[in-house]
Amino acid sequence: MVARRMTVFRDATLAAAAALTLLAGGCAKHEQPKPSPPAKAVKAMKPAPPTPIAVKKVELGENTWDPAWDKIVEEAIPASMLTTRVPRDVRRFCPRFYVMGPADKRAFWAYFFQALAGAEAGLDPTTRVRHTEPEVAVRDAVTGRAVRSQGLLQLTYEDQTRYGCDFDWEADKKLTPKDPEKTILQPKYNLECGVKILTKQIIDMHKPLFSRTGYWSTLRAGNPDHLMFVKQMTNPPAACGLHAISAKKSAEMRRLVATR
Template sequence: MNRVLRVAVALVGLAAPMLASGCGKHETAQATAAPAPAMKPAPPTPIDTKKAEVGGSTWDPEWDKIVELALPPAMLSGQVPHDVRRFCPRFYTMAEDDKRAFWAYFFQALAGAEAGLEPTVQAKHAQPEMDVKDEVTGRAGHTSGLLQLTYEDQKRYGCDFDWDRDKKLPVKDPSRTILQPKNNLECGVKILDHQLIEKHKPLLSGSGYWSTLRPGTMSYRVFAKQMTNVPAACRGGMEKNLPGTR
């Protein structure tokens, strides 16, 4: 089964009602539960396609669902800064499920540029702007997981990280809370929502959380190359407008 079909099956399965027997409180809870939002699978980024061919960590279709379900309503609205059109020219006129698929693709591209799609990547950065002490761990310049986040993000954005638990585990133990894709990706959505909606900053900013979203940097060029296969609903002259790929 190819990747797109696998993702589509997974998304349909998520939205379908659960089968249950008997009656009573369980049936009542099912009847009143909010339905899952309409979702679509995101296409593969270039790095995901390459790794599927030669081997290595690829993007798990389940991660699309994690991102799409974590998106707050504001990130599917006109509140999103206009520079989103540099990657998705039709963002404001697309259906909500297409917008969800775009953001799933966006975070796949970000994870590709930040961590090569490797969930357990740990990095130590020497750049002055990154050499800042983490108030939770006491260490400077360390980032972790798919989106290269820090334990301090738990305090800043309410992310589901637990340093007291994780410090007792091996550095690359996938059970570390910060390395679990669900925790890492949901935290990334919170960070981007804070930047775009609460702070009213553009998507691409010299003061953004990720250096990969700072135009003019080498890491931004790596990210921009991953944004060349966005969902078809986004397209419409994107190839001419995409920055950093000429």
């Protein structure tokens, strides 16, 4: 009788242990971490060649275009700026634009904005200009002060409301006028804003790249300021098919800028 009871007790114990094992296994299975989401595809990027003004500044020992700014532009370029929606006058400086790969197109836009910054601000991110011409000497709706064009692309605080740019006037007004920490003067925010403005103009509004009603006077064909931009567009990426400078000279220019 005792032996029978011991057998029943043993069987019950084994059954309970098996149940606990199954339960633990189920919990362990339930608590396994979820698989990580797939990593976002990295955009293929290429370095942009230096503009003539960038090389000149290197030769003079002055601050020049930072190659890291190319990456800022290339990462900010939306997919629409790599398509046939880009106006046909882009071929003026990049004849092969429509047949180039995405990486070459991004490199072209990086060069384009480097040239624009050269024409607008001499590649100096702390440049600030107060215009006196009646058509532009107006009050900035965000700051409540006279409009000043600022940074690499000579933008204004109103652009944060017009184009969704990441400027912060409330923070910037506490800093000195040329403090490089001001959001409008930081190359990242200034260049990203410029990309938004150009995208709005040529993709959303279907204007030519060189429109007489464009945001920047340096991109308005026929405007005297336009010549300053044209002078900087003589060394676009080789993939564009418009290379006024030899490959050897271009490589040397790039080396000088990279080791300034």
